Amino acid sequence: MKTTAVFSAFVSLLSFASAAGASSKKSSASSDSSSTSTTLPATFKPPQVFKNANLVHVISLEKNYVKENINVLVENIDKAPQDEYFVPFTADQMSRLGGVEVKDRKDASAGPFVAEPVEFDQESDIQYLRIRLPKPLAPGAQQTLGISYYLLKAYKPLPASIKQEEQQYLTFSFSAYCSSAYTTTKQKTEVKFPSGNIPDYTKLPGSGDVSEFPQKQGSKLIYGPFDEKPAGAAQPVSVRFEFTKPVTHVSRLERDIEVSHWGGNVAFEERYTLYHRGANLSSLFNRVKWQQAQYYHPTTFALKELKFPLRVGSVDAYYTDVIGNVSTSHFRTNKREALLEIKPRYPVFGGWKFPFTIGWNSDAKNFLRKTATGGFVLNVPFLEGPRQPEGVEYEQVQLRVILPEGAENVRYHTSIPPSSITEAGIEIHKTFLDTLGRTALVIRARNLVDDFRDRDLVVAYDYPLLASLRKPLVVFASAVAVFVVAWIVGNVELKFDSPKK
Amino acid sequence: MDSSLHEVWQAAAGSPFVPTVGKGSQFLVAFVLLLIGFSLSGAFALSMPYLCHSNVIQLVLLTMRFPDRSLVNLPILAVPASLALAVGVVYMFCAVGVYV
């Protein structure tokens, strides 16, 4: 009780420092908010100012998320220069869309273009992504855009439940004509599969010298080329293909990065809520079959292992879940690698869930540098999930960079596509020996995939000397207070009748 | 978002952050500091009136010429004890893996 009182007294003593810190936090937080999406009227239709002269749509189904690449040659058919190109998506797609990046295919130095969803009508089934060209396109001029994005939760297993030793098949539905807000003169859709085993796919009547679409080339299906299609044209097709790998889905990843100046340490902790979105088991788990299959048919659609290649210099790795340490892990470190291999407690089949936590430490010198101006700059990977051949998708990601108590003037930059970041701000996190709480930069993102592993996050902050001395000073003040109280108590005679010496 | 931060990071390449006390020696430093802190606290406690008959404390008092149970003990024993404890506690937290 006494010590807490002392703490609070001491807190008020030091509050001038915190006041300064808090005000700067506020200002930095407001400058971070970068949501500039405009609200358009509900009746919005993109103006027909562009024409897609040529379009190649590559859909990659090789991983457990869909990666789509639209390479389109756009031409301005309007009289005025235009700089806004719209891409339509259904509302459902929009909620599962992530990692949108737009580049100029011809000019790599142009950098990623700004692409952001347009808010106009929540009820509407068609939503638009607006791409801002850095330089307005002159009338009649052409530009090649490379639009790439990812679709999460894209597959449905068919059959929905299978036996544990059977092969898993997934279906994916899409439109053979690339959905566009503009007239498309010529287009082709290419679908890449993990293997050549594609038992079912929609067949379309051919055109030109091709009698029937699609054409199959190895593990590839090609729909098209098609001739001119109007804006909004769609031709739904679906494919069903073998996917004997787990459909790993992380519905939520909480990643904490804690910087300690006293200890010279950067601590990482990641909490995963992992699901398998593949086929369920038609009859429940049979250990005999599983053990036999381990010898005879080691490939299975169950998730058996996850491999986390960590940064070199990572130490003290741990792997736990809600009921304690999971002993089935292996951490290999040497000068060249730091590989954490973990196994779930049980093989994870379709429809099953396995939440877990991993964490590790690293020396601060690997991630933290001092700037010339006396501040600090931290460079950490935004995402460090497992590296799996089948890929991993993340629906919700919350990244928390916990800076030391009293850090202020926080600025950050990340190379993750800005459209994936939903929210960013400064929060206070209170933990060991904290009186005010630590400054925590919290970034929430959605619909990321493991392709964005190792995209970095740079955080710069100031950390005044007084703030860094806060912890020992607080302990010091409490200890002195205890001594003073002890001294007073020791010198006061608390008896009614004290025979004075 | 501040894209100039990459340059800041690159510019600071020559000055990685190195803590005052490295990870390897944190426990030793913390232990020694805490030992000093607790010893001084013990001396302080023993110099209290109800315990001041100790020979050891007399030894301490004799060698360092501390006046017995007076206010002077506070700055002479309590403050260094608190300082040692304060820094020792912080480093002990780090040494046991809770990097503060």
Next chain:
Amino acid sequence: MSADLLQVLASAGKGKGTRSLLRVIILALIAGAAVSSRLFSVIRFESIIHEFDPWFNFRATKYLVANGFYKFWDWFDDRTWHPLGRVTGGTLYPGLMVTSGVIYHALRALTIPVDIRNICVLLAPGFSGLTAIAAYLLTNEMTPSSSAGLLAALFVGIAPGYISRSVAGSYDNEAIAIFLLVFTFYLWIKALKQGSMLWGALCALFYGYMVASWGGYAFITCLLPLHAFVLICMGRYSTRLYVAYTTWYALGTLASMQIPFVGFLPVKTSEHMPALGIFGFLQLLAFLDYVRSAIPSRQFQTFLWLFAGATFGLGLLGLVIATSAGFIAPWSGRFYSLWDTGYAKIHIPIIASVSEHQPTAWPAFFFDLNMLIWLFPVGVYLCFQELADEHVFIVVYALFGSYFAGVMVRLMLTLTPVVCVAAAIAVSTLLDAYLNAKSPNPEEVQALESSEGKRAVKSGLRSTSKPVVGVYGLWGKGMVVGAMVVYLLVFVLHCTWVTSNAYSSPSVVLASRLPDGSQHIIDDYREAYQWLRQNTREDAKIMSWWDYGYQIGGMADRPTLVDNNTWNNTHIATVGKAMSSREEVSYPIMRQHEVDYVLVVFGGLLGYSGDDINKFLWMVRIAEGIWPDEVSERAFFTPRGEYRVDAEATETMKNSLMYKMSYYNYNNLFPPGQAVDRMRGARLPEVGPTLNTLEEAFTSENWIIRIYKVKDLDNLGRDHASAAAFDRGHKKKKATKKRGPRLLRVE
């Protein structure tokens, strides 16, 4: 200056302050040793809650921390004892959880937000450090030699008898109760010696804490009155005793009645009657004391006898009437089993089925106390020699404690403190005599003895004269001291070895050695519990034998039918019946109780002895206790009286649900006809059992945990046997039925 220094240095170690400083340091080191010797399991495994009951305490603590004290007090838990539920807040001893909760919040206030699990894991070692200090204080009341206190602290700190219940992770009531027990006794002795109401009140306070923490508080409730009674019988009634006892009883009883689980038991049950009786008796004595001082002694004698006899008779009569009329509950079953160790086996199998309720085997005493068990009688003898009030306490405690420790393994725990105190007195007396560097001068002693001898003749009582004790030869001293040191070192070795090997296994996690000597962790329990937690419905009811109820509640977070709080014997017997009956009988029982999954523990593959087939007979016995017509233990034994699981097992055994669930699909793991149960060393029949009403849902890596899903009713309205037969492709089931009677005709 330097001469001064040297002088002070030379005199250091003699001064009182220095000694107390040394004592404090030694005591701190002993407490540190007590804590660290309990950390084997944390270092070897992890910071994890052990065994069974601690999982409930842990779950309750989490509830307390999350929901606050008042919610905890009113907690009705609908996730246990489905469908009955349990009024948990009113049927537990909250002391342990509240202690952890207070520590948790205190640390938070000090900006050290430690995880509640770590607090729970480390609570027992922490309190054992305090127990060492309490033992030191208690022993110091017995003997002027403070080395005895330090030795007692050391013994309590590392004695396996206490470590067995207080290693890190064994988060059970005993973890704090032993500290409270010893400390309450210390306060009692203090109160008795000084006749102080303050100490008596403190004693009552800690007694209240003890009541809040452990059902074993009845030990104090019986021991203190017994001590008082013995003192009175010895003619040692004094106002000190009166003040100490009445203060303790009045305040302590009030304090104990604040606990909902205890409530009015202190005035209603037989266990608490001695305390009440002595309380009344003391009032009587006080009254008589007063009367004696007021009237002449001849009349007083008559008055005394009449009065005492009449009161005693009336009291006894009142007790008998009250008991028979039901105002006072008779002894509970657990207490009967304390008098007659065979009682439980016949009448309450559920109590007998717990291994810690078995009578203690002789080797256990040596295992848990090592050389202390030999020193114990010596210490008690030394107490007899002095026989002040506090020594009487040690003697009474020793007798009482030894008896109960002999009856029930678990009560070894309450014996350990007194053994340590008595042994410490013995060792310190020995060492005090032999470590004295100064040999007495033979002539002086002669002279002294002869003079004393004369005096002794005068007084006529030899025992009152004490000979001068002294050892003359240095060699003899060295021998004895050396031997003692060796014994003490061996004791430390033994304690460490026992702690490390016998008491530091979490039992949730098993460890084995790989051929290359590295440790391999067998983590089947958590694998299965985690599977249940993640991949079944939030309210899926799990049926298992009651041993695993708390673990399922704590780790799998699913409702259970029965658990280790064995308050409802019938419900447990229902589960026992379902396990030991044929599928056709069990299925309706499981449907009625809305069971979704059944969990069994099977050690056949790994040779794990704590499995359900080994516990199966208890299930049968408990079920037979309620349904003697439907379940019969005899039917599970072969005609030759063997309990077998192989081809020769009885039909009842082979058809029981437990047998089927244990061995279902097991023979497919082996080449045909070679399935072996490694636990029981039995070769299993070539054709494994078939299950119709259950389907295998999960089996852990080493087959220790097997989980079955209870099938829903058949869609086509068939019974499960024919539906399952149809699925297996036996379409001619009807035909085989018809063939049955024809075969009879042939005979």
